[in-house]
Amino acid sequence: MMRNLNLKNAAIMGCLFFISIAAAAQEPTHPQEIYIDPNSVTNVTKQQVFDEVNYIPLQTIAQSRFNTIDQLVVTDKYFIINEQKTNHVLLFDKTGKFHCKIEVPSFSTAFSVNRQKREIMVKKGRTEIYYNFDGKKLREQPEKSIGTPYYFANGRIGYADYRVSEQYLPDTVNHEYRLYSKGRQYAGYLPYNMKLASIQNSDDIYTWHGPFFDIGSSKAVLYCRPFEYNIYELTSQRAYVKYKLVLPQEYVFPQDVLTVDSLKGHRYTYFNANQKQIREVSFAYETGNNIFFRLNSSIAGTNGSISYIYNLKTNALAAIKDIYPDATNYNLPITDIYNGGNFYNRNFLTSDGTYVYTSIKAELMFATAAKAQNQYPNNLKQYFAKGSSNGNPVIVQIKAKDQFTIPKAELSSNK
Template sequence: MNGGTVSEIFLENEYIPLENTKESEVNRVDKVLETKDNYLILDTKKPGKIFIFDKQGKFVRKIKEIPGKKTTADGFRNLWLDEAKNEIISEVFSTIDGLNLIYFDLNGNFLRSKKQPHGGRDLYYINQNIFAGVSSYYQSGDLNKKDRPNFHLSFYKDGKMIKQYFPIDTAILNLDLDDIIYRPSGIDVTDPAFLFVNTASYKVFNVNEKGINAIYNIVLPLKNTLPADFMTNKAHQGKRYQMASANKDLVYGFQNLYKLKNWLFFSANHVNDDDLIMYNLQTSSAIELRHVQGDASNAYLPVFLFEGLVGVSHQNIYTTLSAAELFQSKTDMSAKNPAYSKLLSDFFAKSSRLSNPVLVRLKLKGDF
């Protein structure tokens, strides 16, 4: 699958080193959200923390505790932004009262907490206090019937379930290793809706509490496509993971779905590997983002290596690189005499391979 160069695909690129102090040490960047003045960064390495950096990467604040509430070692485990209310929302598990949604102002000051309505980890904030919860399959007999979810996708408002979609097929059981590939997935979108894709499906649904707004049919090459009866044929029960493992080209699911303009971004799941895809919904053309090559516009630096997308704003997509990867690229590309931005020049002069990750902001040209 083709890649291209940075300047062919992106109108702007910016490498933003995150200031490295004892208080601002980031282990990994799991999610990035953008406000008018700052970047919000979720680091879920236990205990999970939320960092606030300004647009130049200067450290502003770390949120690691909640007044009056003792949490488990997980710490903060998700991050959303309510743009209408200018509030940060996160999720924690309290040792006293279970899963809670925690609200902060944009400066990181605690506002309030509420019970999390869905349970589990797969919760996503939409807008106007509406959340979407994604449920997977369960091992046969492991749960009482009343405890099993009946739908893959549920919408909640003010803590109450208001709409459900995609009934769970109870005939599909988790046998042997099959649960590894049972991954219905979704993620926040910039529209007031949600992207959802079911296990072993190449149809992505744009859906909210009012209904299904659009269906995006992703066309993959035949060598990457599962058999049509992969999930429906009972003879495949307990053998689906084995089937996907036997052919490493097969794509058994999508994760980390983002939509920006006419482009859909997602990780295409193979057993033991993922492709990072940028897919045009109008032309069905696709780019493997890890094949995108640096050029003079980004000082010949790498763009996507091991990390995928960690965020999408109304204008930009975000990924991250480690300090070590950038220093290695600087050495490898020295013969090209690259011109670095002031932020990067200062970074190379004052930092080390062990410094904080570097945030990469990329602005799309549009359709091409």
Template sequence: MKKQLLLSLLIGIGYFVCAQPRPVLLDPAKAKDTTYNSIFDETEFIPLETSRQSVFGVVQQLVVTNQYFIILDTDTDAVLFFTKTGKFIAKYKNKHKRYRIQFIQPDTCANTLLIFSQNRNYNIKAATLYAFLTKKPVKTIPLVTATRLYFENPANLRAENLPAPAFLLTNPVAFDHDKLALSFAWSDADNSGTEDYALKIMQEDRLIQKYFPYNTRSDTVFSGRTAFQCSFFPAATGSVLFLSRPFQPFIYRLTPDTLTEAYEIAVPKTTRAPLPGGGFSTVSFGQMSIEGITVTTARAGARGSQPFSGNSNMVTNFVDGQRFLFLNIQRGFNYNYYIFDKKEKQLYDRSKLKADSSSYQFALQGPVLAFDEKNIYQSLSARRLFGLKKGAEKLNLRYHQSLNRFYTTGKPGNNPVILRLKPKTDS
């Protein structure tokens, strides 16, 4: 009987090990240079219409649907709707005067947009948020508001107020239709508990999964005044999320039932964990990766807010395309931009892609703001594009047709320009 039990355990352990393949290693030190045409099939610059009603500053978040570009602009505290050709359609202004919009995310099941706002005059301390999260569930709190925006007819937007539970302050990310991924880790000697989990999966008000245990009183990695959280990255299917953890060199793949290490970043041996007690004194839900099948975000925090995790996550802005991965990797105090070719098993430096006669001529730095089944999307200000042109006057470059058209008809004071890039596929 004991031998049978031992054999069963060994079989079970062997199955578990075999079912967990080693993560793919990504080594920034071995990144190579290549050309735009080896990565992208198409490039298109899409100017967003500039008018008195549509003018705004920076694309803080971008949601891409089949018909629209939906843009969050925190300068004007508004959500703007443009067609996929850049024509302005409508603007939603926040109705809550004491609150400022912090992030948006699509509800793909209901074909609506969820809008979350935070009180303008209140910064949440880590201890306060910890108290909110460890108490019994609270239906609403006065620090945040939640709105569902119906945009089936953007010319006649319809808004619905929703309950605003405390966990909205942790950057919840929806996936698999009715589940939410939450992340918060903070250790302090005065905390009431002794164990918590940095990653939790909720279904309605029920906690159904939890990962990454830590000691809420003595875990020095998460101690001090700073709250830490995972960064979430939606995948092409709504039932999958990728994520990174503070101070860990892994990119994890999360499904409703499993959590596995998908990719590992090669880290120099001199890398050290941060000293306990450092960081910001307040936290905010400014850093957000929005949910959904077709979108992601790279916003590092709204103006004037303190992001949860600062620079503690080694990997940010991760996009898993059909053939290519796009990601940012922290090296020292900077984030570098990389592309990983899953077919060729090769890492490229995205900021050093070599230009050719039919491609975008300037370095592709900056975050990937959104993606769909075929494209990734970035944004550049009109002023920056004209500045890049001026700086390259002596090079006699041949610009892409859509960029050349913008230079002919646009002005430096115009709205930002959306850059659509179609990566190559396996075929």
């Protein structure tokens, strides 16, 4: 999701009280440096990198119809889906059977899930509205804190929030990541000045995802920041840089880009003029020995912001767009990177610590299946026999190999 808030409204809300406790991100050890060379990737097939690519059609009936998965949370029993266009949160079980639908306020852009209490929370202004996993409204209450919450397994809550405005916000220190227990803040990390910080809200680039990237445990999440090549791990006790990506110099922007006054508030103009340079890392997930991430640049199209998988054991690197279907996934698409905007904009939607998830529209599934005769598993046989290209999207569940190796790429004119 976009980090920007309505700054005028934030100012009107009055002076906020923050407990200034922890300062910089605490690192229990030095971050692991990962050397990434985008020039080294080459074309590979699904079976070289992925153990499983599973397709889970979502039941299409009158009350379950929707078009796009804007947000996905995976629990032990359900896929919880947000479609902003229709202002609905939908729940399907893990086989894809429709469970229930919740109508949420039209100005809600995302939801948060408390797995322990089995609750879904959406915000209406500064009011939190809670529903259970059967779609029943439970309660409304004033928000505990400004920002996006993550509910940890131990009952504590982490909030992410970054707001900077020389015009509307006070000259005071806030923390980008704050921890609460029983309604009281007990720690804050990643401090910044809400008025004077070098990175203004207008410098940030829109990201189709909330601030937290799930790794499946409810004990920790991954986190990325604009204009950094770091991947943070956030828990209910600390925040620290877990991985530091090291790129070839040709892809690295000079650090004075973040301090030059003439660029303050519109650094996007610099990156539009220097499109090859990587702005930041985003969409970070970790499953087993593998890290998924995207390197964001200003190059348009599939050669721009590219997503990768990196194996921590073998140091192998693959670009997701260069992993092609094969017979082991019935030659069906792995993502829609070349056939739609879903993966390009939203990337992997989430992870449960074992799998990463994306989605593919029914139209693409049926168009691909029509070109080849394959022996499908029972759920796909039924899907192609009884479904239609106008049906709900299909969830794609991907499990990477615990260790994989990839031949070195040969330099070519299209790399």
